[in-house]
Amino acid sequence: MAETKFTFTEKKDTRSGFGDGLLEAGRNNEQVVGLCADLIGSLKMGAFQKEFPDRFFQTGIAEANMMGLAAGMTIGGKIPFTGTFANFSTGRVYDQIRQSIAYSEKNVKICASHAGVTLGEDGATHQILEDIGMMRMLPNMTVINPCDYNQTKAATLAIADYQGPVYLRFGRPKVPIFTPDNQKFEIGKAINMIEGSDVTIFATGHLVWEAIEAEAILREKGISVELINIHTIKPIDEAAILKSISKTRCVVTAEEHQRNGGLGDAVAQVLAQHNPTPQEYVAVDDQFGESGKPEQLMKKYGLDAEHIVAAVEKVIKRK
Amino acid sequence: MASQANIQELEKIASQVRRDIVRMVHAVNSGHPGGSLGCTDFFVALYFHILKHNIEFDMDAKKEDLFFLSNGHISPVWYSVLARSGYFEVSELSTFRKINSRLQGHPTTEEHLPGIRIASGSLGQGLSAALGAAQTKKLNNEDNLVYVLMGDGELQEGQIWEAAMYGAHHKVDNIIATVDYNGQQIDGPISEVMDLKDLKAKWQAFGWEVIESNGNNMSEIIKSLEHAKSLTGKGKPVLNLMKTEMGYGVDFMQGTHKWHGVAPNDDELANALSQLEETLGDY
DSSP: OOOOSSOOSOEEEHHHHHHHHHHHHHHHOTTEEEEESSOHHHHTOHHHHHHOGGGEEEOOSOHHHHHHHHHHHTTTTOEEEEEEEHHHHTGGGHHHIIIIIIITTOOOEEEEESOSGGGOTTOTTTOOSSHHHHHHHSTTOEEEOOOSHHHHHHHHHHHHHSOSOEEEEOOSSEEEOOSOTTOOOOTTOOEEEEOOSSEEEEEOTTHHHHHHHHHHHHHHTTOOEEEEEOOEEESOOHHHHHHHHHHHOOEEEEEEEESSSSHHHHHHHHHHHHOOOOEEEEEEOSOOOOSSOHHHHHHHTTOSHHHHHHHHHHHHHTO | OOOHHHHHHHHHHHHHHHHHHHHHHHHHTOSOHHHHHHTHHHHHHIIIIIOOOOSSOOTTOTTSOEEEESSGGGHHHHHHHHHHHTSSOGGGGGGTTSTTOSSOSSOOSTTOOTTOOSOOOSTTOHHHHHHHHHHHHHHTTOOOOEEEEEESGGGGSHHHHHHHHHHHHTTOOSEEEEEEEOOEETTEEHHHHSOOOOHHHHHHHTTOEEEEEETTOHHHHHHHHHHHHHTTTSSSOEEEEEEOOTTTTSGGGTTOGGGSSOOOOHHHHHHHHHTSOOOSOOO
8 A cells, every 4th residue: 555645653532632622721711611521531621620620510410401501601701611422412412502502602612522433332322423413503503523633632722712602523542643733723724635636535533534544545546636624514614625626526525424414415515506516425324333343333334444445436437 | 678668669560561471472472471470570579679780781791690581481571671671672572572573482692682691492401501600600709699580390301400419519509599389381280290299308309498488479579589698608509489370460360371371362461451550651
């Protein structure tokens, strides 16, 4: 296999990027407060709790109340960051988020770990694959899914400075760190990782690294791939999407999410409205996950580099 | 303490607020008069006597007391009291539930109606928000209080009890939560629909300081709220279990769930208004 265009020396979980980012955000701004529903260790919120015990609130296993508390805390200027698994950050508390946070335009940052199948052995009860869809349907909500430790940390700092409700999604497993540690995070601005001319891959979250590996395989086959990291799924960077596809004329979207409602649908909306273009989805095909090792699940549910390669080869034939 | 003259003044305001309520729901043939009428005396006592608040609305409300309405469907009474307090023009009450109005069926912030700080309507969420706001007051070193009103039927929602646990555990002692204990919900008496059993014992068991009061007597409401205030700052959240009669002030609407979410027709409106003195001028 050809060398990947990005390399890494270390693997780290994106949730640690959140934990470290939260600590720094707390040091930068005393209005930042943390709430957690009995998952401090899993969310890596321990350092924040230790340094700012008065600004940290344990809610117990009571996520609905946590969302309401966070909404109320904004009145008087606090910037609450809630922490629990993605499943309990969204599906379990959809109505609380809808009424008390999104509709009420509250400056709450909903920070969600263990998203997707890479949660692994715990199985489908915890592997939410619908969260991006639910959150991007809500008016006023910003939806962010960063790709590695550095980007998750930068995103955490960026959302502390942004006024309005945000859903920040990250994961459990250790994954390559391949973005620069000093890269500024601009909400809503896609990052062009690799320039190419035959196909555009729009990838988010853990699938960005898979797409980097896919690009190397495809390069050996003589296919020139443009890779764009869509870390902000809402608002989506329409200009970046349209600029790229005007050159490549075909699209693969890649995400650790259901094909219904996620990044692929967000991109398809842009294409359908402005420039209809052949598109293939790399996403979970309307099924629940299961127990297993993250890499086994990525393979079984069609989310690894090989599946991205196959999707690219298919979509190029449709041009 | 309120003087006798004060009490009479508040009762006059309450009469006008009740007129506003029945006129508002009649005009659009929708809305919730029963709970609104039952809680009118409480709202008037709160906004015209108890609450330290500023009608120049500021979302962050620093150095002010805060009020949250969890059972948002009784919006008519809140809108009337906010307007009569001076938050917005009384004439705007005529837009209630109409297209392009700031007076939505249930209270919201999206239209920026002064006095509203969070949307409510989907039940069970207001206590959580009020506890969060109360903790922010503490973080900001403000000694103001946070008030919240919940319906009794609403206590069937699980989130309320999550919040009850939290308030006691975190010693949120700058909050006074009131339950509109009228014993009625849409489908009938609470005892038949889903019995709440011994509410006082429940809240006490959750670690709250509980007082019981009469919500349809102005001087008793003020006494009980002053008493509730004296119980704040002692390490426990305060719960005011306030007995009211749904529909209070209009005889044919009183004490039944039938007027929970039903508007009076023209004859019924005339009958209701004949029982309520116009004290401040109709909108």
